[in-house]
Amino acid sequence: MNIESISLLNFRNHKNLNVNFSPKLNFIYGNNAKGKTNILEAIYYFATTKSFRTSKDQLSISTWADTAVVQIVLKKSFGSLDLKMIIDKSHKKTFYLNDEKLNNPSKILGVLHAVLFSPDEMKITKGSPEDRRDFIDNSISELSSTYYTLLLRYEKVLFSKNLLLKKRASLEEIDVFDLQLAELASKIIKQRVAFIDKIAPLANQYMKYLTDEKENLTLKYSSNLETFIAPGAILEKLKNFRLKDLELGYTSIGPHRDDLEIISNDKDLRSFGSQGQQRTAILALKLAVCDVFFQTTGDPPILLLDDVFSELDTKRIQLLFSTTNKYQTIITGTRFRSKLAQFNKIKL
Ligand SMILES: Nc1ncnc2c1ncn2[C@@H]1O[C@H](COP(=O)(O)OP(=O)(O)OP(=O)(O)O)[C@@H](O)[C@H]1O
Numbered sequence: 457m458n459i460e461s462i463s464l465l466n467f468r469n470h471k472n473l474n475v476n477f478s479p480k481l482n483f484i485y486g487n488n489a490k491g492k493t494n495i496l497e498a499i500y501y502f503a504t505t506k507s508f509r510t511s512k513d514q515l516s517i518s519t520w521a522d523t524a525v526v527q528i529v530l531k532k533s534f535g536s537l538d539l540k541m542i543i544d545k546s547h548k549k550t551f552y553l554n555d556e557k558l559n560n561p562s563k564i565l566g567v568l569h570a571v572l573f574s575p576d577e578m579k580i581t582k583g584s585p586e587d588r589r590d591f592i593d594n595s596i597s598e599l600s601s602t603y604y605t606l607l608l609r610y611e612k613v614l615f616s617k618n619l620l621l622k623k624r625a626s627l628e629e630i631d632v633f634d635l636q637l638a639e640l641a642s643k644i645i646k647q648r649v650a651f652i653d654k655i656a657p658l659a660n661q662y663m664k665y666l667t668d669e670k671e672n673l674t675l676k677y678s679s680n681l682e683t684f685i686a687p688g689a690i691l692e693k694l695k696n697f698r699l700k701d702l703e704l705g706y707t708s709i710g711p712h713r714d715d716l717e718i719i720s721n722d723k724d725l726r727s728f729g730s731q732g733q734q735r736t737a738i739l740a741l742k743l744a745v746c747d748v749f750f751q752t753t754g755d756p757p758i759l760l761l762d763d764v765f766s767e768l769d770t771k772r773i774q775l776l777f778s779t780t781n782k783y784q785t786i787i788t789g790t791r792f793r794s795k796l797a798q799f800n801k802i803k804l
């Protein structure tokens with residue numbers, strides 16, 4: 457798939473902007489605060505229903521307006537689709553597909569697949585286990601709404617169980633919740649491990665490619681439940697931890713406490729990576745996710761690279777763009793570089 461054009465009306469700093477994209481490489485450039493990232497934000501809304509900058513949709517509406525409208529013409533193998541999002545100050549956001557109003561924002565999911573790299577994504581290596589779980593969960597959720605629902609159910613049951621723990625409820629009362637948690641946890645871990653197994657070899661290939669074979673990348677899902685993936689075994693573990701959890705007032709084991717190990721040349725990048733190494737590793741991860749999206753849906757996703765140049769040397773940048781050819785790529789930067797001659801240039 458590829459985006460043919462986007463129009464932004466009162467979205468962030470854009471009063472009325474129309475941009476046409478090439479199906480291959482696109483470079484949006486201009487000075488700071490020109491609204492480059494805002495364009496990527498608008499596109500990514502259609503992939504996730506959410507902004508990657510804020511949880512308050514209202515902030516995306518231009519300060520001088522009451523309504524923001526984003527329209528995209530998306531080319532798919534079978535033809536073009538018109539996508540529209542309206543964010544209203546008084547109402548929630550609404551999505552439209554070929555002018556048909558969707559009764560729930562989640563209905564837009566699966567129409568436009570995009571993979572985003574932004575400076576904020578550095579949290580995948582620099583941040584907390586939660587940031588890494590979010591990376592895994594958001595990636596799987598883009599492909600499977602069932603997984604997203606599964607996560608929500610798990611969080612709900614976990615929340616209720618933790619309330620009981622805080623109240624120091626009886627073990628019998630907690631039993632009911634542990635039974636459900638074990639079932640849900642088993643499914644979540646299984647899908648996360650399967651996803652990591654899919655992206656790991658690809659991410660390793662990309663890492664080696666981007667570093668001229670100098671650095672490799674190993675990913676390992678690390679669960680506090682170790683290999684106890686079957687619901688029965690998880691339940692046993694949960695029971696073993698009950699007394700401790702009653703003391704703590706929360707559930708100390710389960711997929712909500714898991715992490716992803718990111719290792720390059722035997723060093724844990726979470727603690728030891730240089731800025732450039734971490735950035736390269738995250739790019740390798742994101743490219744691997746693109747490939748998995750492509751394999752799973754049969755349609756190449758769109759790659760959004762915000763401010764990717766800083767901290768990458770020229771060699772890595774050159775290698776990066778020689779690999780992104782198979783995807784429509786939209787990147788942003790502050791100044792034009794002659795290396796990007798093959799790009800469709802969009803000056804803001
Ligand atoms: N709701 C809004 N209404 C009007 N302007 C807004 C709104 N939200 C953000 N902006 C403005 O948009 C501009 C930032 O846009 P953006 O972050 O896309 O810039 P950029 O071109 O990516 O800059 P940089 O090169 O620094 O990354 C800021 O000037 C900000 O004040």
Ligand SMILES: [Mg+2]
Nearest residue numbers: 492493762763
């Ligand atoms: Mg920016």
